């Protein structure tokens with residue numbers, strides 16, 4: 098059987114500027130009346146430039162770099178969320194993304210219904226999701242609120258539910274963005290423990306983090322990204338030292 102891998106070859110990814118270039122009626126009128134300068138046209142943002150990366154089974158890859166370097170974009174590209182303009186993306190293995198945790202939640206539906214929707218989206222069958230349901234409710238500590246529409250949840254309750262669902266179905270490739278700020282201190286400790294379990298089970302881990310110590314502890318490979326390109330690839334200690342020296 099083919100092993101899990103992530104392959105990106107010469108990937109170019111742009112954020113289109115037309116969203117920001119649109120002018121409102123108010124801006125048009127103000128420009129005509131010369132009360133405001135006409136808006137300058139913004140260029141598309143190229144977030145990944147001829148980006149090539151291979152990640153093999155057994156690798157735990159840390160992605161480090163400055164704000165705006167392209168780290169989150171890279172993670173979302175691996176997840177297949179963003180369409181690439183050119184190049185090749187080839188991923189073998191079941192992906193579990195632990196970012197945008199509440200993506201796909203329906204606010205009018207109850208917690209219990211959302212467990213089913215999200216569970217199916219994560220690749221579970223109705224039977225598997227039903228089997229996991231109680232464990233998810235217990236982990237999220239939602240009690241009777243599980244049968245209330247999630248519109249009535251506090252932000253912490255929502256994060257706990259999202260985290261409990263997203264981590265209930267294991268995946269072969271685990272994509273993580275930063276530390277997950279999940280609920281209060283006691284929940285955070287529980288969440289951290291669950292994360293460690295998931296990370297050790299995953300066949301491939303890709304972790305974006307500003308916490309260099311976490312990268313050093315968890316990863317066996319690191320890349321430093323700057324302006325949409327890899328500028329250093331190697332052992333976490335070496336890449337972190339290079340990054341620190343370049344600050």
Ligand SMILES: Nc1ncnc2c1ncn2[C@@H]1O[C@H](COP(=O)(O)OP(=O)(O)OP(=O)(O)O)[C@@H](O)[C@H]1O
Pocket residue numbers: 112113142143144162163164165166167168169170171
């Ligand atoms: N939705 C978007 N629309 C337009 N440009 C974007 C969008 N998201 C990111 N960008 C741009 O793409 C580039 C890479 O952003 P990205 O979020 O991948 O960086 P990052 O390394 O994850 O940053 P941070 O450490 O601050 O989270 C930046 O120039 C950013 O301004």
